Amino acid sequence: MKCDKTREMLSLYIDKMLDDNLKKEIEEHISTCNLCKKEYDDIMEIVTHLNEVEMVSVPKSFEHRLKNALQHERSKISDSKIIAISDKKKNKLRMLTSIAAIFAVGLISVGLYQDIIGGVTDQLDGTAQLAQDQVMQERVMNNETESDLYNSKLYKSNLDEAIDEKQKFEIKLDVADDVQSSDALKPRMSIYGYTDDNSEPGSTKALVPENYVDNPSVDGDSDGYSKDYSTMMTSEEFSRALTIQAIERNVAAVQFYKGLIEDNLRDFNYEILESDFVQAGECRFRIYIFNSKEGYVFNEEIIAIGKDGEIEFIYTNEFMGL
Amino acid sequence: MDGITVLIISNNIVLEKDIEMSADSKEKQLIKKAKMGDENSFESLILGCQGRAYNIALQYLKNEDDALDALQESFIKIFRSLKTFNGDSKFDTWVYRIVVNTCNDMLRKNNSRKNTDSIYWNDGEKEAVLEIPDSSNAPEDLYDKKEKRDHILSCLEKLNPEQKEIIILRDIHGFTYEEISEILNCSIGTVKSRINRSRLRLRETLLEQS
Structure with a gap:
């Protein structure tokens, strides 16, 4: 072995960190090389002296000083916990208020929706009733038979008008399934069978207005109602509004749980890789923890589940104390 | 008789293992309790390494007040x-x-104050940062153990x-290479080469001062 190599491994030799072969090689070299032998002896002497450096005892006053400092630290931590808890309560209250507001909006929308439906149905029933009353009056005045009455133009026009309105309204509600609604409507309408002026007397046909499928709002007679309906919330719009509300509620929940994660992981450097809104009010977060702020490297991925206003960490090492 | 001797020896081995395991599990118990906020457990844990921690800080900072400050700061960090x-x-x-990280932070902060007692040289290939005559007078007649x-x-x-x-860490406190690599957060290879270079450099310094 050469001097350079021996110099490189001198400390490992002194600390007995070499295997037998290298140890033998160094011993052989030292026994023949005065310079390396001197270097070895000097370093051995230094190490021996340093090994014997006496330890100094900690001043007794330090015990009291440390206790005070720890006490101060504990009070600081409990203060910050109180603040964190009140923040948590505030967050909870904020979330509950949001949910209540969304719920209230939903209720009002449903109430309004039902009011409108009820009102229109009443109006339509009123129109039909009026038509029937008029017919009855005519019947009394003219002593016409019931079959003549059914053929009367007055009855036809009044009843037509009433049915048209009702039909238009139903079409408004079932925009999506035109064919089905028209099929369903046909037998229902057929009870209002009538004899057309141009057709043979006594023959009846199902009452299906020409324009109800293609464009229900074109009819000039029903303009008043059509305008009212257009300002109403259709079922499609209503479901869209509910969906938006649900999304907003989910976003608010994710934000809330992110806040809790921030509280819990304030001693770590981390990154939220993914956040999902799982069913039944659960939020799931994938979090990558790089290190603690004290410098401990973790590089571990953990999962946090937010449910019922609480956050739970899983797949964590028990020593991380989460 | 042989059977009894064997039994006694094996009992002793078991006893030693038990003592080691119980010390280890006792420490784990203390850590667990301290994590849950038990003050006595935390203080017991700290007490076990306080003496060596203080001496490390003292040798890093060369000043009792600074060493106590570093010790207190370290223990608060540990508590947190x-x-x-x-x-x-x-x-x-x-x-x-x-403790070592806290001391190094304090040294970095104090470095701007240019404490003349903490003068050092760089490696041979680098330029010396600052050089001041040895305040200990390097007496030639200091041959007894303590003076040496x-x-x-x-x-x-x-x-x-x-x-x-x-x-x-290695020569005064006797930490193993593995322990040093954990304390300084570096590889064993780095520890090995740094120990060797540092000892050779210390020897050169001693020769220059003699």
């Missing part, structure tokens, strides 16, 4: 971050790591901080 201790290393090694040791310690102050710290 105990929940992040994951048990990968021994508890005391983790404590010394925090003090002389070595004063020369240790002339090494650069990295060289000085590895000599403190």
